[in-house]
Amino acid sequence: MQKLLNSPWENLTDPVIAIIEDSDEDFYSFWRATQKLNLLERLTYNFLRFEDGDEALEYLLRQGEYQDLNAAFPVAILLDLNLPNTDGREVIRTVKQTPILQIIPIIVLTTSNSLQDIQTCYQYGANCYMLKPMGVSEMQQTVQILFQHWFQFTVLPSYGQFTT
Amino acid sequence: MQIVNLPINNEEAVNLTNCDREPIHVPSSIQPHGVLLVLSEPDIKIMQVSENTFDLLGLTPAELLDRRLDEFISSEHIEAISSCLDRSFEHINPIPLKFYTPDDDSTPLSFNGIVHRAITGELVLELEPTVSIIKNDFFQFYHQIKNTLTKMQTALNLTELCNLIVQEIQAITGFDRVMIYRFNENGDGTVIAEAKQDEQEAFLGMHFPDTDIPKQAKHLYTLNWLRLIPDINYQAIGLATHQEEDSEPLPKLDMSYCSLRSVSPIHIEYLKNMEVAASMSVSLIQNQELWGLISCHHSTPKFIPYEIRTICEFLGQLMSTEIANKEANENLDYKLYLKTLQGQFVERLARTDDFVSELIADPEALLKLTGAAGVAVCQSNVDITLIGQTPTLEQIKTLLPWLLEHYNQDIFVTDSLSRLYPLAEEYTAIASGVLAMAISKIQHRYIIWFRPEMLQTVNWAGNPDKPKRLEEDGTITIFPRQSFELWQETVNGKSSPWLDCEIAGALELRQAIVDIVLRQAEDLANINLELERSNSELDSFAYIASHDLKEPLRGIHNYATFLLEDYSDMLQGDGAEKLNTLVRLTKRMESLIDSLLKFSRLGRQELQMYPIALDQLLKTVTELFAINPQWTNCQIRVPQSLPTVLGDRVLLEEVFINLISNAFKYNEQADKWVEVGWLESNSQDPNFVTIYIRDNGIGIREKHLDSVFRIFKRLHAPSKYGGGTGAGLTIVKKIIERHGGKIQVQSVYGQGSVFSFTLPIESNTSVIPEIATDITSNPHP
Numbered sequence: 001m002q003k004l005l006n007s008p009w010e011n012l013t014d015p016v017i018a019i020i021e022d023s024d025e026d027f028y029s030f031w032r033a034t035q036k037l038n039l040l041e042r043l044t045y046n047f048l049r050f051e052d053g054d055e056a057l058e059y060l061l062r063q064g065e066y067q068d069l070n071a072a073f074p075v076a077i078l079l080d081l082n083l084p085n086t087d088g089r090e091v092i093r094t095v096k097q098t099p100i101l102q103i104i105p106i107i108v109l110t111t112s113n114s115l116q117d118i119q120t121c122y123q124y125g126a127n128c129y130m131l132k133p134m135g136v137s138e139m140q141q142t143v144q145i146l147f148q149h150w151f152q153f154t155v156l157p158s159y160g161q162f163t164t
Numbered sequence: 165m166q167i168v169n170l171p172i173n174n175e176e177a178v179n180l181t182n183c184d185r186e187p188i189h190v191p192s193s194i195q196p197h198g199v200l201l202v203l204s205e206p207d208i209k210i211m212q213v214s215e216n217t218f219d220l221l222g223l224t225p226a227e228l229l230d231r232r233l234d235e236f237i238s239s240e241h242i243e244a245i246s247s248c249l250d251r252s253f254e255h256i257n258p259i260p261l262k263f264y265t266p267d268d269d270s271t272p273l274s275f276n277g278i279v280h281r282a283i284t285g286e287l288v289l290e291l292e293p294t295v296s297i298i299k300n301d302f303f304q305f306y307h308q309i310k311n312t313l314t315k316m317q318t319a320l321n322l323t324e325l326c327n328l329i330v331q332e333i334q335a336i337t338g339f340d341r342v343m344i345y346r347f348n349e350n351g352d353g354t355v356i357a358e359a360k361q362d363e364q365e366a367f368l369g370m371h372f373p374d375t376d377i378p379k380q381a382k383h384l385y386t387l388n389w390l391r392l393i394p395d396i397n398y399q400a401i402g403l404a405t406h407q408e409e410d411s412e413p414l415p416k417l418d419m420s421y422c423s424l425r426s427v428s429p430i431h432i433e434y435l436k437n438m439e440v441a442a443s444m445s446v447s448l449i450q451n452q453e454l455w456g457l458i459s460c461h462h463s464t465p466k467f468i469p470y471e472i473r474t475i476c477e478f479l480g481q482l483m484s485t486e487i488a489n490k491e492a493n494e495n496l497d498y499k500l501y502l503k504t505l506q507g508q509f510v511e512r513l514a515r516t517d518d519f520v521s522e523l524i525a526d527p528e529a530l531l532k533l534t535g536a537a538g539v540a541v542c543q544s545n546v547d548i549t550l551i552g553q554t555p556t557l558e559q560i561k562t563l564l565p566w567l568l569e570h571y572n573q574d575i576f577v578t579d580s581l582s583r584l585y586p587l588a589e590e591y592t593a594i595a596s597g598v599l600a601m602a603i604s605k606i607q608h609r610y611i612i613w614f615r616p617e618m619l620q621t622v623n624w625a626g627n628p629d630k631p632k633r634l635e636e637d638g639t640i641t642i643f644p645r646q647s648f649e650l651w652q653e654t655v656n657g658k659s660s661p662w663l664d665c666e667i668a669g670a671l672e673l674r675q676a677i678v679d680i681v682l683r684q685a686e687d688l689a690n691i692n693l694e695l696e697r698s699n700s701e702l703d704s705f706a707y708i709a710s711h712d713l714k715e716p717l718r719g720i721h722n723y724a725t726f727l728l729e730d731y732s733d734m735l736q737g738d739g740a741e742k743l744n745t746l747v748r749l750t751k752r753m754e755s756l757i758d759s760l761l762k763f764s765r766l767g768r769q770e771l772q773m774y775p776i777a778l779d780q781l782l783k784t785v786t787e788l789f790a791i792n793p794q795w796t797n798c799q800i801r802v803p804q805s806l807p808t809v810l811g812d813r814v815l816l817e818e819v820f821i822n823l824i825s826n827a828f829k830y831n832e833q834a835d836k837w838v839e840v841g842w843l844e845s846n847s848q849d850p851n852f853v854t855i856y857i858r859d860n861g862i863g864i865r866e867k868h869l870d871s872v873f874r875i876f877k878r879l880h881a882p883s884k885y886g887g888g889t890g891a892g893l894t895i896v897k898k899i900i901e902r903h904g905g906k907i908q909v910q911s912v913y914g915q916g917s918v919f920s921f922t923l924p925i926e927s928n929t930s931v932i933p934e935i936a937t938d939i940t941s942n943p944h945p
Contacts, residue, residue: 025719032726082711111711111718134718134754136725 004031004047008059008071015158016046017151018074020056020091021109022083026132030109033136033143045151048074053086057094060101073104075158076150079126081110081117089120096125103157107150169215169402188380189283190416193400194424195393197467198292200403201233202417205287208233208242212286212417214424216401220293221273222265225404233289237261237277245279245289258470260294276470283418290424295469308336308475313482322490326357329458329483333476334359337468339444339460343367346456350374351382353457376434382454385447387420390477392444393427395465396435400426423470435461442466444473446480450487458483499665505533506669510676517684519677520549523611527551533673534599534666536613545608554614555591562587564610567600574602574674577667579615580658589657592617597659599667601674604681613670615659699767706764709757717757721750752889756876759891763875766898771812775926778806778855781813782840785820789828798828799837806842807853809923815899816923820857822892823919827859829885836860849922852905856920864911872909873897896921 005011021027027049034047050056058064060073077095081088088108095101107128108121118129128150133142150156194200199220202212209232213225221228234242241261248256258276265272274294282288312332319325330342341360345353351374358368377385385391405414419425435443442465446458458480468476508529516522520543523530530539531552538554545564548557555563566585570576579597582588588595597615724746732740782802789795809816820840827838836859843854864872864879871877878890900907900921911917 023715023719025722026715029718029722111714112707114707114710132718134714134721134751136722136729139722 003044004049008048008066008069011046012071014044014046015072016048016074017076017078018048018050018056018059019078020050020053020083020088021078021080022051023080026080029136029139030143033140034147036140037144037147052084053088053091056091057086060095061098072158073101075156076105076107078107078109078146081108081112081121089117089124092121092124092126105150105156107146109146169404188378188428189384189418189420189425191400191419191426191428192416193402193426194419194422195395195398195426196401197394197398198290198424200422200424201228201289201291202403202405203233203245203287203289206246208246208287212403212405212414214401215404220291221263229404229406236263236265238264241277245277245287248279258292258474261291263291278423278470280421282422283420284415286417288417288422290422292423292470295467305471305475309478309482312479316482316486319486319490321493322487323357325483325486325490327359329479330357330359332479333446333458333460336472336475336479337444337460337466339442339462339466340364341367341461343459343461344448344456345372345459347454351377353377356456381428381431384420385445385457386449386452386454388423389447389449389480390423390444390473392423392468392473393435394442394467396427396432396441396443397465423473439463444468444476446476447484448480448487449484455484455487495663495665498663502533502665502669505529506672509533509673513673513676513680516680517687519680524549524551531613533669534613534662535615536597536599537616538594538614540610540612540614542608542610542612552614553594553616555588555595559587559591560612563612564608567598567610567612568602568605571600571602571605574605575667575671576600577662579661582657592657596657597662599662599670601670603674603677611670611673615662617657618660619654619656702764706761710761713757714754717750717753721747721754724750756889756891759889759895760875763891763895763898766815766895766902771815771902773810773812775808776811776813776816777808778816778842781817782806782820785817785824788821789824795825795828797835799835800824801837801839803839803841806840806855807844807925809853809855809925811903811923812899815902819896819899819921822896823857826892827857827861827917829888830880831859831861833860843920851924852922853925854920854922856918858916858918860916863913863915863917864909865913866911869909869911873907 003011005016008016019027019030021030031047048059050059056077059066059069060077062069077091079088079091083091088110092106092108095104095106102125105127106125107130108126109130109132110117111132113131121129130142130146133139194214194216196216196219198214199217200212200214201210203209204211209230210228211230213228215225217228218224228236233245238261241259244256244259257278257280259279261275261277262272263275275291276294278290278292280288312328315328315332316325319328326344330344333339334342341358341364343355343359344357346356347353353372353374353376355367355370355372358366360366403417407414435441438461440461440463442462444460446460447454448456448458458476509523512522512525513519520541523541527539530541531537536552538550538552540554540560541549541551542560542564543549545561548560550557550560554560563585566587567576570584577599578584581596581598582592594616595614596617598612599615600610600612603609603611724743727735728740728743728747735743779802782800786800789798789800824838824840828836839858841856841858843856868879872879873893873896875894876890878888880888897907900923904924905922907919907921909917909919
């Protein structure tokens with residue numbers, strides 16, 4: 001089972017997937033789908049949710065209330081594009097321009113299928129762009145594929161953290 | 165060295181084939197009432213002299229030639245002449261001087277000396293004997309002029325001014341007859357004012373043809389404001405000079421400015437025929453052009469001293485400056501009326517966007533604006549509105565291209581169209597006068613006013629056609645006029661003339677219209693700007709619709725589904741049913757949002773235009789239908805090979821998929837089919853082909869045919885025929901229109917429909933190679 005952390009301090013050892021999503025409903029749909037994942041339960045993922053870009057960046061850059069946080073960086077970032085305050089595109093740009101963060105895969109999960117959005121995200125260095133589908137079973141399928149691809153078959157840069 | 169008499173240009177002139185060619189400015193002879201001297205510079209010696217010196221000075225030419233002038237007149241006058249050699253002589257003329265005969269003790273002779281520099285460069289002194297009764301009294305001159313000037317300024321109009329001038333000139337000079345001629349645009353003169361002796365025949369209102377005063381004479385009138393012929397029966401006096409033997413003959417003296425210049429024999433003949441013995445003319449000049457003449461006649465010889473002539477010349481110049489003022493006051497009431505009309509038009513036009521309908525809204529006013537009887541308002545070469553008496557539509561259509569070549573600064577005015585444009589002879593009664601103006605030559609927008617023929621009687625002073633004789637050598641000899649008796653002519657094919665104020669009214673209207681057109685262009689630019697802005701707003705709206713609206717929708721959809729998943733056992737059948745409906749509705753809303761997004765993007769995205777073989781494209785589409793089990797029992801028929809068109813592959817595929825799936829969807833037959841065909845010839849535009857898609861579907865009621873392409877307009881309930889957003893056909897139409905084509909539908913309700921649309925084909929050969937390279941350079945076009 002995947003676990004949703006209340007704060008990064010809750011678990012400082014296990015790998016974390018950061019998810020930046022402002023919509024509670026969308027997050028709940030996503031979360032519900034992850035609970036039904038049909039995967040080899042090799043590892044337990046800790047999910048850490050941020051509701052806006054500013055907080056997520058403070059966490060990633062270890063600023064503000066996170067400046068004393070002594071935990072590993074997340075193994076991947078799941079990112080919604082249109083966010084309150086700092087926009088998803090800006091998050092990608094900042095992460096990919098920050099040397100200690102730039103190896104973290106960013107998977108964009110959004111409703112927008114505008115060509116311009118897609119190109120901008122990849123240009124800024126996003127690693128994957130996926131559309132949020134309409135419909136529960138479609139969402140289930142999307143999450144299933146996402147996890148299989150990124151967390152089962154793909155070797156992530158933080159591979160060492162998974163195996164230890 | 166010998167004294168030679170310079171040849172007089174005389175008798176040859178009588179035989180001129182055209183008196184316009186007579187060199188009247190170099191007659192080499194003078195009238196005998198004065199002496200002409202040509203002086204050398206700077207020593208002021210007498211180089212040429214008129215041969216009548218003995219009569220007037222008591223010395224022969226031989227006694228004068230090569231003598232210094234200061235031997236005869238006082239040095240102060242010599243100085244006066246020398247001092248203005250390089251300047252205007254006008255302010256010293258006349259120089260009252262005494263002529264002393266050196267060897268004689270008799271009293272010196274009094275003369276008015278008139279100095280000028282000839283056009284050919286010589287210094288010329290003319291001596292006219294002083295008439296003793298005239299005193300050079302400045303105050304007398306001043307009072308005379310002041311009195312006349314006051315009267316001139318209070319004259320109400322041109323007629324009054326002219327009458328005043330002829331009376332004043334007659335009073336000053338004592339001529340039997342003083343007239344004012346006014347020249348029209350053809351050069352014909354009309355007597356517009358006359359002061360005469362009671363017993364004399366009136367010339368007032370008479371026309372004199374252009375040829376009565378030849379061109380070069382008219383030119384001399386503009387150089388020299390006054391011309392006096394004291395006695396037409398004079399004997400012309402030649403000029404004498406000292407000349408080396410065998411030397412080149414002297415160039416002829418240009419006598420344009422000489423007051424003594426000899427008169428053309430033709431003119432003398434003319435005056436004789438008129439029974440005139442002495443004449444004087446004063447020029448009236450407007451804008452450097454001869455506007456008219458003050459012409460004075462006397463039945464016996466009459467000399468007018470220089471001082472009096474100066475007063476007459478001055479009055480002529482004063483009158484010339486007053487003409488413009490008085491003409492402006494001419495027809496003042498009519499001008500004011502036209503101004504009011506113009507103002508009303510400008511005001512009305514300022515408030516409208518459609519100037520044509522505003523113009524023709526008040527046909528009476530449009531006609532009155534230029535005093536016309538008919539008007540044609542042309543919006544294009546074919547869209548022509550006729551008001552009042554005009555030529556037929558066909559005649560006007562023929563006239564338009566001719567007019568196009570005759571506009572002068574977008575306006576063309578004539579009072580005798582048929583003289584310039586022979587085809588108009590058919591309709592001179594209706595349109596002898598034409599006032600045409602071009603608002604836009606490119607868009608063929610014109611307003612053309614017409615005036616009917618006005619048969620008019622012109623009173624000529626004698627037959628205006630000069631008697632002619634064809635000579636044996638083929639030349640024509642023209643004789644001076646013999647008769648000045650009233651000779652009436654009826655003029656055909658001519659309308660009343662267009663007045664300047666009427667033409668000005670038309671021009672003002674044109675300006676108002678041009679302003680409107682310009683304003684419309686500006687408005688259009690603003691609208692475009694606004695459109696661009698709202699387009700980009702629409703774009704961001706589409707984005708918001710796709711993103712922000714879909715998020716809560718997704719929430720509703722998902723949560724309804726979660727309810728069904730998690731609590732289905734607790735829900736009654738009815739509750740589950742309602743939740744299913746909710747889920748279905750959210751799906752539908754999403755597809756509506758998607759369609760809207762797609763439609764709004766379609767208008768802006770760049771089309772990827774390539775040659776597309778429709779056969780190929782349709783094959784792909786057919787395969788797509790074939791693999792979908794939904795479309796079993798459905799058949800796509802292609803009876804003939806389809807052409808290659810120019811288009812965006814993805815979008816054209818969508819067109820076919822949309823139309824074909826519609827055909828299958830709205831179909832109740834057991835075996836459903838569509839037929840895709842095309843028509844090669846498109847009469848409207850050879851660059852387009854027409855494709856049609858025919859089906860055996862349910863058809864569309866005729867009353868709905870217009871609305872099928874409207875966005876979100878559906879003809880059936882969402883539950884019937886598999887639903888649909890109602891945007892498919894709108895998108896199809898937009899795609900076709902983006903390709904420059906048109907789409908239409910024909911249908912027989914219950915039997916099937918035919919959608920036909922046009923698509924561009926490769927017609928422009930210059931485009932083909934470019935596209936061909938594109939294809940080769942891009943393996944996946």
